[in-house]
Each structure stands twice: as structure tokens, then as C-alpha cells.
Amino acid sequence: MDSRKKEGQMKTNDILEKKSTRRSFMKKLSIAAAAGSAGLVTGGCVGGSGSTEEMGLKWEEYFKKNYRMMTDKEKDETVARLEKLAKLQDDANIQMSNQEPREKVLFGYAFNISRCKGYMDCVEACVQENNLDRNSKTQYIRIFEMDSGQQDPTSGDGKYHHEVPVENKYYMGIQCFHCENAPCIKACPTKATWREPDGIVVVDYDWCIGCRYCMAACPFWGRRFNWGEPEVPKEELNPKQHYLGNRKRMKGVMEKCTFCVQRTRQGKLPACAEACPTGSRVFGNLLDPDSEIRYVLKHKKVFRFKEELGTDPKFWYFMD
């Protein structure tokens, strides 16, 4: 109980500690913006790029706060703006959620290395669900074919192109482990990434400056960078989105697995766990003693990858 309270304090403290400097910075910024706004508006009208409504929305979007600093009203407003913008810019009908984390929920994941057969259905489902860039073939999940006895995925082969499973090999999946003590969060200079109370490590894409410090800090290769504008075919776009999840990313921002925040906060399984035909992926609430994930932790042989680093991942491997 105590640790939870402390955590709550820490959550607000770490972002509020430089309140005065941020405020003065914003003040300066708004002055600069006011000076530049006249030029921008007239320039836009002459160029004829986009409607006035679209420009107004973009303008408001540009000056919104970090998601954690927003009030509930502001969150609703930005979500509404992004839905409208998607309609105006891409003619896409999306439903964006800003569903808050549920109380008494801490998400955890377990991966059965003796059941996974390397089919990679999970990888494909993840790409579809999270609107990942088809152009650069971005994937959150990696599956490696490993020699038995090996535990280091750097020794595994991800580009296997033959019928699976193969005898005397096993398959190991790597994705974001949503560490409780995540080094990526500490590395971020703009506080654009943080851990939500339900344990999901998320990114505010609008606050990411693309420095990739988090990518360098992550010992699990869990983060992906958008080197170009992400491309998703219109007919394959997943319209059910979350502000912190699978919404449209920009060029030059970081993204990562969010445990499918748009699904899991609605009680659904993540896309990878639902797609797995072998039942190797177990997902659930770590704080519920009756959950499947807790059964696995209690009754199976489990280990965490690179546990000795002290990042406290919420992702366990287990075997039968």
C-alpha cells in the first residue's frame, strides 16, 4: 500500500519538479508563437493547403500539453481534435479513446518457450492491430529460433524461412517488457515516456523529440524509431485507437509495444495473445491472485530475461 502511495507521489513529482521553468519556457514560446502566427495564417491562406478548420485544429494541437499534464477535459478535447483531423487529412473514420488505467490492475505477461512453435502469427497480428509502418516493416515483436540450451537471443535466428517447428530448436519472443524500473524512462530528456499506474510503459508521441536515448537505454531492444512517415494502407487501418497506443505516429518519433493499451484497458487480450494458436502467450492482472498469470508465476518454472540488470520486467518466460 505504502509503495503505491509513494509511486503516486513520484508520478506527479517527476513531471512537476521543474514547473516554474517550464511555465516560463511556455510563456516565451507563446510570445514567439503569437509573433509568428500572423505569418503562418496568411501563408496558409495563400498556399491553400487544407481548410481553415484543419489549420485551426493543427494550431491547437501544436500547443497542447504533455498528456500527463492535461486535465480530463483537455484529454477529451485533443482526442476529439485528432479524430476530426484524421477525417480531414486522411478521410479516415477513427474512434480514439483516452481510457484511463483501471484501479487495482497491473498488467503482466508470460511466454511459454516450450509451446511456441515459431509460427509468427503474433507478429503479424501486432502489425495489423497497432498500425505499424508497412514501409520500413516495423515490428514490435521478434521471434528467434534458438538452439536448445541457448538463452541469449543474439545467438538466435529471426530470419528462418522453413517449416516450423524444427526439432531440437525452441522459439523465443522478444518485445517490450514494460519494466517497473525502466531505463528508457530515465533516459528521456523530455519526459515523453512514462509508466502508467497499470504498468504499461507508454510514449506521448507529441512530446517525443526523437533523440533515441531511450532506444539506447533499453537492454531488451524494445523500442522502434520512425525514420520516415509511417505508411498504413487505408483499408488496413485499425480505426479503434488510443491516444497512448496505436494512433498515427509522425516521422522522427519513438514508438513501442503498449500491451495493446487500446484493447487491454477494455478487458481484451493484446492482439499477440489473441492471435497465438499455441497458447504460448499468457496475459493478465498481476494483482489478481486468481488470474492466469499469477498461476503461471506460482506453479511453473519461470525466469526473466536479464533479470540481473534490476529493471524489474513484467514479462516472464516459462516452460512446461
Added chain:
Amino acid sequence: MKKIFLRSGLFCLCFVPGAVFLAGLPAMASGGGVMERIHHAEEPYDSMAIETAYQQPVKTVRAKESWQGGTFRVLTRKDSITRFRCSVCHTDKKVLVKDGALFTHDDIVMNHGKGENGLVCIQCHDEDNRDFLSDSSGKKIDFDHSYQLCGQCHFRQKRDWLGGAHGKRDAYWAGERVVRNCTSCHSPHSPAFKTKMPETYSLPLDQ
């Protein structure tokens, strides 16, 4: 002089682990650690509180086993058997030879159990009433509750399945627990998973 060095050395030896310990404290206090939080969480979560997890997209039936002291549901089987009920064909009526191919399930390949231990139809299907399965003691078992039959040999898998380490939940982690039946994933006649080509490939870790 030497003594001073020795003393300061000793002092350092005592001090360094202490400093490391102190430095470690804030890290531990701030997160609490996942394992610690898990150990302290004893109160069951009311997963029915998540109202969006109510709709079940599949046909289910209440299982005849208990899970964590409560009930759960399994996916039905009878709905996916194309020619159920079996007793429509399996009657005392004589069958013509020319209809044999249609009636003898020649599409089913048996590959359950190795070598001499390979199973035959009647070891799982009830001999007298084809609408049911039957276990080794002759007890009739409904097709929707085939886990009762499978579990008599595969008891380890059944134990894990009841707990949640084998098989999988359907669609939701919250709401009423709905898990796949044995036969939702395994063909009962040839239960091992087939080999197939992977859907895609993974890039090396440094890319």
C-alpha cells in the same frame, strides 16, 4: 604511515558496500518492485467491473470443473461438428456398400498415441451411444466437456489448463473466464500441431 593507509583501506572497504546499499534504497522504495507488489496483492480482482468485456463472440458452455473456487466457461464443440448428432446415422439400419465411403469417416486420419499405443475410435467414443464420448471407466462424457476425457491421460496438461498455464482464454483477460476447449486447438484424432511456414520474419536485434 603504513598503518594509516591500512586503516583508510579498511574504512573504504566498510564504506563502499554501505554506500552501494544506500544508493540502492531509493530505487527500491520508489517502485516497490513487481514481486513485492505481487506478494502483497491477495484480494481477488473483480474483473466483472470491466463492462466492455461482457460480450462473448463465441458459443460457450459452463464447464463442469471449478477454477480458483469459481466457475468458468469453455467453447462448445458440438456446434463445430458438422454431422452432429451422430445417432442420426448410427442406427440399427443396414448400410449399402455403395454408401460406405460416405458413412465411414474415411477423411479422418488417426494419429493419436505412438506405435502400439495408438488409439482407436472406440477408446474415446461411446460404443452404445454415439452422441457421447466415454472414458476408460465407461462413464458417458458430453462432447462439449471433452476435457474430462482428455484429462484421464493428459492429467498434467489438464491441471495446467484449469489453472491457466496451458491453453488460452478467448478474447478477454477480464470478465467471466472463457477458455478454449481441448478440441478448439487440437484435432482429437491427430492432436499434435502441424508444421507450417512462418507468417513473416524478424530483423536482427541491432536493427
